Amino acid sequence: MKKIAIDQFSELVKVLAERGPLYAPVKGKEGVNFQAIKNPADVTLDFYNTVLSPKSVFFPQSEDMIRYRITHGATEAQPVPQESRPAVILGVRPCDVRSFEIMDRHFLGAGVIDPYWKSKRDNTTVIGFAFDVSAAADPADFYNTFGYGAADPEGSDVFMVRTDKALLLKSMTDRGKKLLDSLGFLQVAGAQDEKVFEETVKKGKAVRTRSAEINPQVIAKKLVSVFDNGEFWQKVTMACIACGACTYGCPTCYCFDISDEMLFKEGSRKRFWDACTFTDFTLEASGHNPRPRIFQRYRQKVCHKYSYHVDKYGCISCVGCGRCTRVCPVNIDIFSIVDEANKL
Amino acid sequence: MTAFKKIEDHLRKEAKNLLEGGKVTLVLAYARGFDEKHPVPCVVKAAADADHLVFNEYCTYNMARYLTRYPVGTKIAVAVKGADSRAVVQLIQEGKVRRDDLVILGIPATGMKNQKTGEVIDAKTTASTINPVLYDVLLGDEIHGVKAGSPYDVLAEFEGMDKDARWAFWKKEFERCIRCYACRKACPMCYCDPCFMDASRPRWADKSPTDDGTLMYHLTRFYHLAGRCIDCGECSRACPVDIPLHLFHKKVAKECEAMFGQAAGMNIEDKPAMANFKGEDSDQMLG
Amino acid sequence: MSFEPKILGIACNWCTYTGADLAGTTRLKYPQNLRLIRVMCSSRINPSFIIRGFQLGADGVLVGGCHPGDCHYGTGNLYARRKLAITRKILEFAGMEPGRFRVEWISASEGNKFAEVVGEFTNQVRTLGPQTKFKITKDGQ
Ligand code: SF4
Ligand code: SF4
Ligand code: SF4
Ligand code: SF4
Numbered sequence: 100m101k102k103i104a105i106d107q108f109s110e111l112v113k114v115l116a117e118r119g120p121l122y123a124p125v126k127g128k129e130g131v132n133f134q135a136i137k138n139p140a141d142v143t144l145d146f147y148n149t150v151l152s153p154k155s156v157f158f159p160q161s162e163d164m165i166r167y168r169i170t171h172g173a174t175e176a177q178p179v180p181q182e183s184r185p186a187v188i189l190g191v192r193p194c195d196v197r198s199f200e201i202m203d204r205h206f207l208g209a210g211v212i213d214p215y216w217k218s219k220r221d222n223t224t225v226i227g228f229a230f231d232v233s234a235a236a237d238p239a240d241f242y243n244t245f246g247y248g249a250a251d252p253e254g255s256d257v258f259m260v261r262t263d264k265a266l267l268l269k270s271m272t273d274r275g276k277k278l279l280d281s282l283g284f285l286q287v288a289g290a291q292d293e294k295v296f297e298e299t300v301k302k303g304k305a306v307r308t309r310s311a312e313i314n315p316q317v318i319a320k321k322l323v324s325v326f327d328n329g330e331f332w333q334k335v336t337m338a339c340i341a342c343g344a345c346t347y348g349c350p351t352c353y354c355f356d357i358s359d360e361m362l363f364k365e366g367s368r369k370r371f372w373d374a375c376t377f378t379d380f381t382l383e384a385s386g387h388n389p390r391p392r393i394f395q396r397y398r399q400k401v402c403h404k405y406s407y408h409v410d411k412y413g414c415i416s417c418v419g420c421g422r423c424t425r426v427c428p429v430n431i432d433i434f435s436i437v438d439e440a441n442k443l
Numbered sequence: 444m445t446a447f448k449k450i451e452d453h454l455r456k457e458a459k460n461l462l463e464g465g466k467v468t469l470v471l472a473y474a475r476g477f478d479e480k481h482p483v484p485c486v487v488k489a490a491a492d493a494d495h496l497v498f499n500e501y502c503t504y505n506m507a508r509y510l511t512r513y514p515v516g517t518k519i520a521v522a523v524k525g526a527d528s529r530a531v532v533q534l535i536q537e538g539k540v541r542r543d544d545l546v547i548l549g550i551p552a553t554g555m556k557n558q559k560t561g562e563v564i565d566a567k568t569t570a571s572t573i574n575p576v577l578y579d580v581l582l583g584d585e586i587h588g589v590k591a592g593s594p595y596d597v598l599a600e601f602e603g604m605d606k607d608a609r610w611a612f613w614k615k616e617f618e619r620c621i622r623c624y625a626c627r628k629a630c631p632m633c634y635c636d637p638c639f640m641d642a643s644r645p646r647w648a649d650k651s652p653t654d655d656g657t658l659m660y661h662l663t664r665f666y667h668l669a670g671r672c673i674d675c676g677e678c679s680r681a682c683p684v685d686i687p688l689h690l691f692h693k694k695v696a697k698e699c700e701a702m703f704g705q706a707a708g709m710n711i712e713d714k715p716a717m718a719n720f721k722g723e724d725s726d727q728m729l730g
Numbered sequence: 731m732s733f734e735p736k737i738l739g740i741a742c743n744w745c746t747y748t749g750a751d752l753a754g755t756t757r758l759k760y761p762q763n764l765r766l767i768r769v770m771c772s773s774r775i776n777p778s779f780i781i782r783g784f785q786l787g788a789d790g791v792l793v794g795g796c797h798p799g800d801c802h803y804g805t806g807n808l809y810a811r812r813k814l815a816i817t818r819k820i821l822e823f824a825g826m827e828p829g830r831f832r833v834e835w836i837s838a839s840e841g842n843k844f845a846e847v848v849g850e851f852t853n854q855v856r857t858l859g860p861q862t863k864f865k866i867t868k869d870g871q
Contacts, residue, residue: 129619129684150683151621160621161651166536309477338484340508344683359651362786362866371651372550377624379641428625429485429504430476430558430679600822610825610863633842639778648776655785661860662820666777669816691823698819703812717816720808726798728815729833 101285102268102292108266112139112189114282120186122156124149133188142230144261147237148192152350152422154202154282155189157219160347161371164215164357168271169364181218181369187278190225193303194242194418196254198228198350204412205353215370224278226268227255227269239421241434243310250303260299267296308419311438318441319409322402325443329394336397338429345423345431351404351416354380355407375399397431397443407438444585451498453582454522457548458493461520467546471509472522473502474526481558487490498522498582501557505675507531509630510540520546520585522582524555529673530631530706536708536715537671539634549578551586557601557680563724566592569676569689576709594674595697601690610725613691617661619684623650626688627664629681632671639663665691670716673708702728735789735855737848739766740775744802745837746794752841760845761852764792771798773806777817780831786862788828790855792848797835809834825864829854 103111113119116136123142125134131146133153167176199220206216229234229250236249252258256275260267267288270276279285288296325331346352356373362368373380376397381390390396408416417433424432458470474485474495485505487493492526506521515518523531533677534540545690553575555564570593574585601609624640627633639647640660646658647663672692679689700706703716703724741747746840747768753760769775772795777819783791794808814833822828855861 127619127684128616129686161653337486338504340625340628340681342628342681343623344623344625344681347623348683349623356650360649360651360653369651374623377641378637424477426683428629428677430481432477435477439553447869453816552870606825608825609823613824614734614863647782655864658864659781659785660823662781662824665820666816669820690805691820694823695820697814698816702815718809720805724798724808726809726811726835728816729811730815730828 100267100289100293101266101279101282101287102267103285104265105261108144108319109139109142111266111282111286112136112142114284115187115189116254117182118187120182122153122186122188124190126291133190136405138303142189144190148195148420148422150418150422150426152198153188153191153195154198154350154353156186156194156223157199157353158202158206158217158296158353161330161369162215163367163369164369167366167368169361181214183218183222186219187226190228191225191252191255192230192420193227193241193249193251193349194245194247194420196225196251197245197247197418198420199225200254200412201351201412201416202353204414205416208412222254224274225254226257226259226275227252228259229261229303229388230306231261232306236306236308237421237425238309239424239432240419241310241421242419243308244313244419244434245415245417248300248303249306250300250429252300260296262292262295264346265292267292269296306423309434310443311434313414313415313437313441315405315409315413318332318415318437319406321441321443322406325440326398326402328443331440331443332394335439336394336431339376339393339397339431340429341376341378341393341396342428343372343377344428345370345433346376346400348375348422348426349417350420350422351418375403401433401436401440404433445500445554445586450552450579450583451496451549453492454498454548454550455496457580457582458496458520459490461546462487462490462493463608467518467520469517469519470496470522470548471506471514472496472548473504473506475499496629498550500554501558503555503558503677503680505530505629505631505677507534508629508677510534511634511698515541518544518546519549522548522550522573523578524550524552524570525554525575526570526673527631528575528577529572530675531591531708532711533671533673533708533715534634535711536713541663542711546580547578549575549581551575551581551583553586553589559680564676566594567597568675569594569679571674577711594693598690598694598697601694605651616686617657618654619685620652620657620661620686622657622660623683625683626678626686629677631675631677632668632673633664633669633722639667661688661691665695667694669695670703670705671707672696732859735763735792735858735860737761737764737792737852737855738783738788739747739764739792739794739835740779740850741766741768741772741794742772742774742796742802743768743806745796745800745835746844748838749794749836749840749844752838753844754841754843758807758841760844760848763852764848769805771803772810773800773803773813775810775814775815777820780817780821781864784826784830785866786860787861787865789858789861790832790851792851793831793833794836794844794847795833796857797837799839824863827858828863829858830861
């Protein structure tokens, strides 16, 4: 294990940013969010969790796939080269770290490998960051439901714990080890630090978020059985205004749209986030919309995450980060809805 | 300060009476969310459920937003604070809802709080109307003697800016926009289906979140809200990345009031300003 | 090379566009910077056209319609006046230079006025320089 004094943190950031793309939490007007770091001083470790999820690092909101130009009688088209530089994402909370593995199942494990996700994921070292285990969890969080703790190192390449004076950095994978070994200026942590690290992980298990008994297989079947209970779905989604905030904030929502966008005969085919709650998500060219009602669309969201995803990939696609609830303009809370459905 | 508890009791009682008496088939108001500080908009259809209704300083939603979801002819009771009541009036002006279909439960309120920041919502931010402008039943007492201030005072800083600085300001704000469309969806006056942003022929703006599409979205939306925005502030509060859309809406509202002599949603007899003209309109407005 | 502004003109069929024709047939000179689009009435002009014009590279936008009271459809331009007035305020509050947008009432017989307005407006926009605020740049995408 390695460590670095907190007042040296900017050194670490500086080196990482010089080597290649570094994504880290930056404070903006709206709160803290992950950004590509240009100026090391921008990085902050003082945040509960980012407003939007870290998924944008591997799955940007908008991404060009092909660029083209239409000239006389011909179209020149070039696929956009994939990112191949080694990158680092620093400061990901434990629940969010788990989201990467869930997304992997979809983007890498579904029989078709998504090159856009893969290239970034393969080249990126994830530095997880424990929540403050002495503080209470945000009331919207419910990651305990999935058995996650506030300081679980699983899934990170390097896991970072903050103590009074230092940041402890423990490598969890080979990739993580390589990264730490390459940072010669880090101090070697002592036995006392190891103890603090272990204790933090343990204390993290005791941080309580909202939690419910939700067995993936059981809830998957349950939701199918209540699918036709329109009264239930209408009641729990009445307030939903069908925006995209919950989806865009969610670390495990991966739906996208593809569109050709051109200006003055030059353009690109791009993919960009879409949300199942939008009116036109399922709108067909004929004008027919199989999910015209808001409750149908929100039901899709819940069922996709908690039922279809279990059937297809063997796990729930939610990590209980609480973002959807926090960003929802009308406080729709997926946890309460799933919990209620579970009890029907 | 508003007597929230008193309003809540009154709200429950009225809702129960109205539903029991068959006067309305649904009541649009607030219920408890995952905790007290996070209430949710709710619809109550049975008198027995009226006890679930709540009212506290975090009930910032504009319930008029939900009115246009129901077919004309549905008898609805709707709980509205000052600005929200103006939305009801504006919707009546626009023929989207009928006065006869509504029982307006007016809520005079000060000291409402932004759920995210906890800051008090007043004229400096949004919702400068304290007492409902139109109601059938008043829940609580009209509030007098509180200096409301002008909803437009907050604009001075921006109007005073150099135009380049103002552009830089808005550019920076809009850059954060993730096009989640929560702003239009939270707005009581954004009832178009489809919204111009969802149209593909013509396609007014890129579907992907490009900066120019975002500029087109917001400027056009500001225009579509001209003479209609009633300053409830829901657009800004809904925004997950805190873009102060209300400032621009306030500016447009201020100019409309100055040029056309009428504020949005004050009187059901008014015609919407942008669907109207008057003999005294002059070319001066083209400045 | 000195800067030559691109001016987008949007003119109503019955007055301003006919006025432009008249300016042409009477061989009046006016700058070639203008690209004129004909619409049936000034009230048909969606403010998004103006925004889009700026985005696609217009340095100035000139809107022309019949004189109030002379609208071919009776009252179209009276609605248009309100719409365009608000559009102007929106452009200004967004930070656009007010001098880049102008509305003029030009009748079918005012070929002279048409040529004068276009000349004057083009000069004004020329002194303002290229419009860069709304204009789409490739790397901004
Ligand atoms: S559904 Fe909500 S709680 Fe679950 S991962 Fe997505 S944002 Fe987090
Ligand atoms: S649940 Fe909330 S955030 Fe999600 S679409 Fe509905 S209103 Fe928007
Ligand atoms: S634009 Fe904003 S402030 Fe105006 S009515 Fe709509 S939500 Fe309310
Ligand atoms: S709510 Fe905010 S982020 Fe979402 S579309 Fe509106 S301005 Fe953009």
